[in-house]
Amino acid sequence: MVNLTLYGLDPSPPTRAVKMTLAALQLAYKYVNVNVLKAEQLSPAYLQKNPQHTVPMLEDGPARFWDSHAIMAYLVRKYAKDDALYPKNFYKRALVDQRLHFESGVVFAHALISITRMVLFLGQTKVPKERIQAIVEAYDFVEAFLNQEDHEYIAGDQLTIADFSLISSISSMVAYVEIDPVKYPKLRAWMRRMEQLPVYAENAEGARLFIASVKKAKFTVAE
Numbered sequence: 726m727v728n729l730t731l732y733g734l735d736p737s738p739p740t741r742a743v744k745m746t747l748a749a750l751q752l753a754y755k756y757v758n759v760n761v762l763k764a765e766q767l768s769p770a771y772l773q774k775n776p777q778h779t780v781p782m783l784e785d786g787p788a789r790f791w792d793s794h795a796i797m798a799y800l801v802r803k804y805a806k807d808d809a810l811y812p813k814n815f816y817k818r819a820l821v822d823q824r825l826h827f828e829s830g831v832v833f834a835h836a837l838i839s840i841t842r843m844v845l846f847l848g849q850t851k852v853p854k855e856r857i858q859a860i861v862e863a864y865d866f867v868e869a870f871l872n873q874e875d876h877e878y879i880a881g882d883q884l885t886i887a888d889f890s891l892i893s894s895i896s897s898m899v900a901y902v903e904i905d906p907v908k909y910p911k912l913r914a915w916m917r918r919m920e921q922l923p924v925y926a927e928n929a930e931g932a933r934l935f936i937a938s939v940k941k942a943k944f945t946v947a948e
């Protein structure tokens with residue numbers, strides 16, 4: 726019997742990436758809200774489970790681990806009927822892995838969470854221009870990836886967990902920098918394609934909440 730518990734928060738992009746994966750695999754799970762904006766991830770009980778105090782975190786029976794990328798790959802390997810979302814083919818998987826590491830290190834860590842920490846967590850009213858440039862650079866990279874071989878999805882011609890990962894952060898980053906359809910036609914088309922998927926419902930509301938919080942915060946970009 727499947728016994729999954731996901732710890733997360735809907736505005737959190739990596740939580741949404743995992744929720745899209747769970748929906749795609751049609752897996753039932755218990756959802757435990759951990760409000761990182763109220764520092765609930767720093768409670769002794771949560772720290773004991775996850776000393777890195779991040780969401781999302783997954784429990785599968787006695788197994789427990791965190792990081793959205795590790796969670797998505799695990800869920801597909803363990804529960805999917807086929808390998809479509811995380812291909813076994815060495816080259817296809819290498820492309821998916823590259824995109825996942827790119828999301829983790831470049832898009833989320835360098836661009837999205839850096840500015841979000843300033844704006845939402847620390848309440849800073851001035852944000853250095855470099856933080857905006859990091860977002861623009863992330864958009865540039867994704868446009869280039871999609872353009873390289875005219876792929877429909879982020880790691881080739883089939884939908885994978887790399888799409889769930891990147892759409893969760895990019896649909897949140899639009900809170901800071903809107904996507905110019907003339908400069909980023911492939912990126913825009915890919916986002917529209919993702920929005921058409923039934924599993925996108927797992928991303929839509931959380932992204933809306935995230936964008937609303939950023940819009941409410943008053944900050945300016947320092948030149």
Ligand SMILES: N[C@@H](CCC(=O)N[C@@H](CS)C(=O)NCC(=O)O)C(=O)O
Pocket residue numbers: 737738739761766777778779780781791792793794829833838
């Ligand atoms: N690379 C991680 C990032 C996880 C992460 O930083 N999550 C944020 C919320 S979006 C968090 O838990 N922040 C609270 C903290 O670090 O204390 C993943 O993909 O799961």
